Structure formats: structure tokens, C-alpha cells
Amino acid sequence: MNQRPLNVSRAQTGLQGTTRVPGDKSISHRSLMFAALAAGQTRVSGLLEGEDVLRTADAMRALGATITRDGDNWVIDGRGVGALSEPEDVLDMGNSGTAARLLSGILATQPFLSVMTGDASLRSRPMRRVTAPLSETGAVFETREGGRLPMAVRGTRDAKPLHYRLPVASAQVKSAVLLAGLNAHGETTVEEPVATRDHTENMLRHFGVNVDVEVMSDGGRRIALTGPAELTARDVVVPGDPSSAAFPIVAALLVPGSDILITGVGLNPLRTGLFQTLQEMGGDLSILNERIEGGEAVGDIRVKHSALHGVEVPSDRAPSMIDEYPVLAVACAFAEGASRLLGLEELRVKESDRLAATVALLNVNGAATTVEGDNLVVHGGGGSLGGGHVVTHMDHRLAMSAVVFGLAAEKAVSIDDTAFIETSFPGFVALMNALGAGIR
Known part of the structure; x- marks a missing residue:
């Protein structure tokens, strides 16, 4: 697969519109x-x-x-x-x-x-x-x-x-x-x-x-x-993937003027830890039209730009959002105050050492972090963010998290490779651009 580097600059307008993410x-x-x-x-x-x-x-x-x-x-x-x-x-x-x-x-x-x-x-x-x-x-x-x-x-x-x-x-x-x-x-x-x-x-x-x-x-x-x-x-x-929905959701929370609706998202209660956490951070995220399809809970999610604050995420919530921690950490970097994400040992054996890679993503873009064993502390609300070069280690979720960081940051974020995003979220950049992200 040919490499596809990307530079992502701050979104010039709020994200707007209705979309559907790929299947779970x-x-x-x-x-x-x-x-x-x-x-x-x-x-x-x-x-x-x-x-x-x-x-x-x-x-x-x-x-x-x-x-x-x-x-x-x-x-x-x-x-x-x-x-x-x-x-x-x-x-x-x-x-x-x-x-x-x-x-x-x-x-x-x-x-x-x-x-x-x-x-x-x-x-x-x-x-x-x-x-x-x-x-x-x-x-x-x-x-x-x-x-x-x-x-x-x-x-x-x-x-x-x-x-x-x-x-x-x-x-x-x-x-x-x-x-x-x-x-x-x-x-x-x-x-x-x-x-x-x-x-x-x-x-x-x-x-x-x-x-x-x-x-x-x-x-x-x-x-x-x-x-x-x-x-x-x-x-x-197959319902829409809540792990994929995480990226436009966090982007909409962080980009001023955003108001989006994502339809048909899977709402299995053992997969919705991120949505609960973002609401605890002050995120304007509401679930509409809840229903059951194929034995799984499904609903539509409306998200509006919000001022977020720090939060402590207990370790027993980790299994319900294990794939969403990188993009949650991005949200925490832009929130006011410190966030403590507990019990992240499973992240060390994902596509990369996802905990170390997430820390690197944040640090290279000016966000302060502290790692305490398997716990991550993100110190939000500090200084000018962005301007770093993210090494993704062929990890699609790291790459998409870096894109979200770039859309909200003051300075552009460069990403070494985004080609493998297609392995899990085909059409990701096109979907984000249809909402107004302006990624080129």
C-alpha cells in the first residue's frame, strides 16, 4: 500500500449536516x-x-x-x-x-x-x-x-x-x-x-x-x-460502527459552529462508554430515534460544538470504549483542566502500543501528558496546540485521531501516513469533507 501523508489545518467553518458512518x-x-x-x-x-x-x-x-x-x-x-x-x-x-x-x-x-x-x-x-x-x-x-x-x-x-x-x-x-x-x-x-x-x-x-x-x-x-x-x-x-462515529463526533464537539447528525449508529451498551464520557465532559451529544435492528440497539446521534472540561474515566469503563481512547485523549487535550483515563493496559497490544502512540501524538502537538502505569493523565487547556508531525505506526485509529486534532488545533498537524484508514473506515476523508472539514 502506497503511503498517503496528510497535512490537516484548522476547519474554517463548523461541521454541518447529516451523515452515516460505515457498518460496525x-x-x-x-x-x-x-x-x-x-x-x-x-x-x-x-x-x-x-x-x-x-x-x-x-x-x-x-x-x-x-x-x-x-x-x-x-x-x-x-x-x-x-x-x-x-x-x-x-x-x-x-x-x-x-x-x-x-x-x-x-x-x-x-x-x-x-x-x-x-x-x-x-x-x-x-x-x-x-x-x-x-x-x-x-x-x-x-x-x-x-x-x-x-x-x-x-x-x-x-x-x-x-x-x-x-x-x-x-x-x-x-x-x-x-x-x-x-x-x-x-x-x-x-x-x-x-x-x-x-x-x-x-x-x-x-x-x-x-x-x-x-x-x-x-x-x-x-x-x-x-x-x-x-x-x-x-x-x-449491520449497524453503523460507534467506534467510527467517534471521530466526526469529537471533531464536531471541538470545531466551533458545528451541528451534525449521524444516523443508524450501533448503541450496544457495552460499546457506548465514549458517548457517556463526552457527555460527562459537557459535550452536547443526544441520542434520538432509538430502536432495535438485528438484535442490536441502534439510534441517531446529534452533536453540537461544546466547551469541554476534564473528567476521570474509571477503569471498568475501558472495555466499552477501548478503541476510542486515542480520540478521547484528543478531546481531553482541548478540554479545560486535567483528565485521568484509568486502566488502559489493553491499549498496549493493539495495532501499535496505542497508549505510547497516543501520548506521542499529544506531546508532539503541544499537549502535556503524564503516564502513571496503565493510566494516562491529559492536561488540557494549555497553550497553542498543533504544529507537530504524527507517526501513526500503521494504526488507523491513531491516524484518524490526528486528523481530528488538526481540525481543532491552531497550527496544522502533519501525519506520516493515512492510507490504511481505508482498512476500517473507507471514505473517511470524503465523509469529513462533506461535513465541511476542508481536508485537502
């Missing part, structure tokens, strides 16, 4: 995987057609599912839980850690050999968090030093059910274990210390799998299913 990436990945595991034909509408999700489509085709495009819909003829076929070539997951980790759970209990790789960023990310528990099914994983891709998976024919307590809250690890459990004999359980996004549980139920969720005495959750399980084809409507 988490739900898009899962809809393709689960449909491939289901018996029958599934139609998916609203699928995110970014590079990450298209890599998942290619992988499921390589594993035997038939996946075609029909107008605005995607049509998947599934193979059944235990009926995938050995791929003839390496599965290239591009930049998608979600796809790689979830697919590891599926491959662990398929009785054949598969090999998975990705781009330079994905090959640098650790896979041990999923391969360690999945090895207990009987599957064998061979990785590079440090548990990194490329990775060979020798799936097991007689998978053992897993009973696993997550040491750190992670929807990806939880989902990988549950997906392995679909083709294991007996009850698979996952205990999570705090609730993480539950798209896997919701979609498994949508496809006819009985999933039990119990709130434990310590506030965590225990999720259980019994395998072998059967999935029955069901159509899926």
Missing part, C-alpha cells in the same frame, strides 16, 4: 464468520467493506464458504460448524487483529492444518493471549518468537471444552474461546473480570445457539455454551 467492524467480521459456520444461506446488509473485513471474507471463502455480493447485500452459503475445509494457501488477515484472533478460535477445532499471516503491523502483535487458552483444546500452534505471526495451526479432531478466566478483559480472547467451544464436546465457559462487548454472544443467539450469561459476585460475567453446536442461517443487519 466487529459485527461485520462476526457476521461473515458465523454465517460461514451456519447451515443455510445468510444475507448481510450494511457490511463494512473496508480492507479488514474483506480479508475475513477471503479467509472464509478459502475455508469453503461461498460468499458473493448481491447489490448492497452480501450472501453467504455456510458449511456448518465442523465442516470447513483445509485452505490451499496461507490466510492473509492484513491489518486485522480481530479477524486473526477470532479465526484462531475457529481453526483450533477444525481437523486440518492452516497458516495465518498479516501485514507488518499485525505480524508484530502478540497472539499468545489466544493461543495459550486455545492450546488446551488439543490444537497445536506454531508461531514466530514472541508468539507472533505467521502462525501455523494444527486443529484438533476431538476438541476439549475450555474453562477459562480472562486475566485481562478482552472481547477478542473471549470470542476466540467461545468459537472454539462451538465444535468441542461439552460445556465451554469464559469468565471475564468486567463485561466486554458482547457481539459474539448476541450473534450466536441470533444464529440459534443457546448462550448462558451469569453475572458473578465480583461483578464479572460467566459465559457458557455447549458444543457441538449448530448454527442456522439468519439474515444480519
